[in-house]
Amino acid sequence: MLLFAASRLLRAALTILFVMxxxxxxxxxxxxxxxxxxxxxxxxxxxxAFRQAWGLDQPIWDQYVSYIGHAFTGDFGKSMRxxxxxxxxxxxxxxxxxxxxxxALALKIGLGIPAGIYAALHRNSVADRxxxxxxxxxxxxxxxVLALLLxxxxxxxxxxxxxxxxxxxxxxxxxxxxxxxxxxxxMARFTRSAMLEVLGQPxxxxxxxxxxxxxxxxxxxxxxxxxxxxxxxxxxxxxxxxAGAVVVESVFAWPGVGRLLVSAVANRxxxxxxxxxxxxxxxxxxxxxxxxxxxxxxxPRVRSAxxxx
Amino acid sequence: xALRDTLAAPLPTSILRRWIRPLARWPLGVxxxxxxxxxxxxxxxxxxxLLPYSITAFDLKARLSPPLFFGGSLAHPLGTxxxxxxxxxxxIMSIRMSLLIALFGTLIATTLGTVLGFLAAHxxxxxxxxxxMAIDFQASMPFMIIALSVLxxxxxxxxxxxxxxxxxxxxxxxxIARGLTLAANEQGYAAAVRQLGAKPGRIYGLHILPxxxxxxxxxxxxxxPEIILLESGLSFLGLGVQPPLTSLGNMVGxxxxxxxxxxxxxxxxxxxxxxxTLSISLLGDWLRDKLDPTLR
Numbered sequence: 001m002l003l004f005a006a007s008r009l010l011r012a013a014l015t016i017l018f019v020m021x022x023x024x025x026x027x028x029x030x031x032x033x034x035x036x037x038x039x040x041x042x043x044x045x046x047x048x049a050f051r052q053a054w055g056l057d058q059p060i061w062d063q064y065v066s067y068i069g070h071a072f073t074g075d076f077g078k079s080m081r082x083x084x085x086x087x088x089x090x091x092x093x094x095x096x097x098x099x100x101x102x103x104a105l106a107l108k109i110g111l112g113i114p115a116g117i118y119a120a121l122h123r124n125s126v127a128d129r130x131x132x133x134x135x136x137x138x139x140x141x142x143x144x145v146l147a148l149l150l151x152x153x154x155x156x157x158x159x160x161x162x163x164x165x166x167x168x169x170x171x172x173x174x175x176x177x178x179x180x181x182x183x184x185x186x187m188a189r190f191t192r193s194a195m196l197e198v199l200g201q202p203x204x205x206x207x208x209x210x211x212x213x214x215x216x217x218x219x220x221x222x223x224x225x226x227x228x229x230x231x232x233x234x235x236x237x238x239x240x241x242x243a244g245a246v247v248v249e250s251v252f253a254w255p256g257v258g259r260l261l262v263s264a265v266a267n268r269x270x271x272x273x274x275x276x277x278x279x280x281x282x283x284x285x286x287x288x289x290x291x292x293x294x295x296x297x298x299x300p301r302v303r304s305a306x307x308x309x
Numbered sequence: 310x311a312l313r314d315t316l317a318a319p320l321p322t323s324i325l326r327r328w329i330r331p332l333a334r335w336p337l338g339v340x341x342x343x344x345x346x347x348x349x350x351x352x353x354x355x356x357x358x359l360l361p362y363s364i365t366a367f368d369l370k371a372r373l374s375p376p377l378f379f380g381g382s383l384a385h386p387l388g389t390x391x392x393x394x395x396x397x398x399x400x401i402m403s404i405r406m407s408l409l410i411a412l413f414g415t416l417i418a419t420t421l422g423t424v425l426g427f428l429a430a431h432x433x434x435x436x437x438x439x440x441x442m443a444i445d446f447q448a449s450m451p452f453m454i455i456a457l458s459v460l461x462x463x464x465x466x467x468x469x470x471x472x473x474x475x476x477x478x479x480x481x482x483x484x485i486a487r488g489l490t491l492a493a494n495e496q497g498y499a500a501a502v503r504q505l506g507a508k509p510g511r512i513y514g515l516h517i518l519p520x521x522x523x524x525x526x527x528x529x530x531x532x533x534p535e536i537i538l539l540e541s542g543l544s545f546l547g548l549g550v551q552p553p554l555t556s557l558g559n560m561v562g563x564x565x566x567x568x569x570x571x572x573x574x575x576x577x578x579x580x581x582x583x584x585x586t587l588s589i590s591l592l593g594d595w596l597r598d599k600l601d602p603t604l605r
Contacts, residue, residue, distance in 0.1 A: 140534065148575055243454055246453060269461075273461045281449075
């Protein structure tokens with residue numbers, strides 16, 4: 001188990017290194033970073049000073065090493081817009097994003113998993129068909145369309161909830177619903193198919209045949225096995241807690257990480273984009289690592305299997 | 310007159326057998342989905358002929374005119390925006406743009422992924438390791454984030470944007486192509502052609518590709534709507550297709566400003582997005598059951 005954890009940890013670190021290399025390569029491919037970050041009309045002395053400060057006059061390999069070194073200490077440079085350290089700008093937005101993505105995650109799990117299990121246990125019933133129809137709709141409807149429909153109904157027509165902003169708790173309701181309902185649809189679909197897959201396995205038949213009550217077959221034989229693929233989806237959703245609300249935050253003018261990303265991309269504030277990329281990659285990788293660990297705990301077969309493909 | 314004559318003449322039985330009868334056996338949902346997609350393709354192909362107005366033509370006397378049946382007039386069946394531009398005209402051009410981007414994006418992703426998958430399976434060793442690492446990287450980051458950072462670094466232009474969409478889900482095809490090629494190499498038919506002296510290009514293009522095509526096509530029905538959603542999401546944020554060009558997401562983003570006074574500007578393209586992605590998903594599910602032997 002320790003070896004398993006170590007190999008997964010190594011892989012997580014490699015992925016982060018890969019993301020940082022990606023940012024480095026893309027930044028260098030796109031032109032002179034000094035000109036991009038400083039803006040074209042900066043005085044030549046400033047550009048020269050910037051080049052020296054960032055080591056841009058060094059060979060590319062030295063640049064790469066020092067970039068990685070800076071990145072590991074959380075130093076991504078300063079935002080072009082307001083001159084504050086980029087990482088600070090990013091980290092101060094994280095709580096606002098979590099304030100809507102965490103309740104949304106609870107909604108996804110609390111609605112999606114029971115609905116999926118129920119649909120699987122009552123296959124081809126009316127409830128199953130309704131669940132699947134809603135889930136397909138949730139699957140194919142882009143979040144901004146759902147968000148705008150909710151605004152149209154609850155803010156514009158009924159006037160119950162505010163359409164955008166972040167002044168009160170009521171402002172968080174529509175973003176949470178938008179994120180939660182869409183995710184619950186995906187969750188329900190996966191849980192249902194995982195459950196159906198498990199219910200078709202011989203060990204379920206064996207358990208029923210030896211006289212275990214159906215209720216116990218479900219709770220002790222089917223659910224633990226169906227949990228394995230479901231954990232993957234939950235893990236993916238946990239990984240996207242930080243970055244999964246880009247569009248929704250923009251629709252509702254919610255001051256989170258996603259909205260910062262959109263404005264940083266629109267302004268080409270590269271230091272902030274790099275810092276965001278790092279924070280998002282770190283959160284995704286940590287979630288993947290947690291999923292791998294949960295796998296090892298849920299499924300002993302994974303533990304002994306060699307890492308890799 | 311000529312039309313009536315052809316209609317009166319009995320249809321040749323071969324056409325009847327080949328086209329009409331199977332159609333009647335299609336489930337209703339699939340039939341509706343296929344009809345909607347056919348309509349979208351016709352609109353996209355015939356956009357120039359169908360355009361009622363130029364997309365930049367102003368009708369200042371009919372600004373924010375509502376759609377027909379909601380108090381609007383026949384002149385602007387889907388209403389107008391605040392400059393008096395015809396919503397239906399903009400919708401037609403947007404459908405063409407969004408479908409075009411999704412089509413090219415899907416084709417690029419399929420080609421790129423399949424070729425990389427073949428390369429990985431052919432060369433093994435470090436080539437395969439490198440490609441597998443790239444697959445892992447692509448799968449570990451949400452593509453929207455990758456796309457946004459590339460747009461931040463490179464700026465935006467239509468060719469770049471389309472190319473970027475082509476990087477969406479290439480890793481799915483690379484995985485499929487690699488896995489199925491490895492399986493095919495063990496199945497003997499690939500080895501047999503190789504023994505006969507065929508070059509790699511011939512083995513992969515003429516023997517392995519046809520055998521894995523059905524799985525690839527099913528995956529394309531997943532990628533196509535995903536790219537529509539991604540493109541419209543980015544365009545909605547103002548970071549995708551740039552004005553004066555217009556796409557479905559672009560229209561929704563623009564219509565958001567008028568959601569209280571003129572919700573139809575936003576609802577028309579939103580409906581098209583939802584119906585199109587829904588139709589492709591339905592058709593894809595059905596195709597998967599029909600085509601993909603691995604899922605039976």
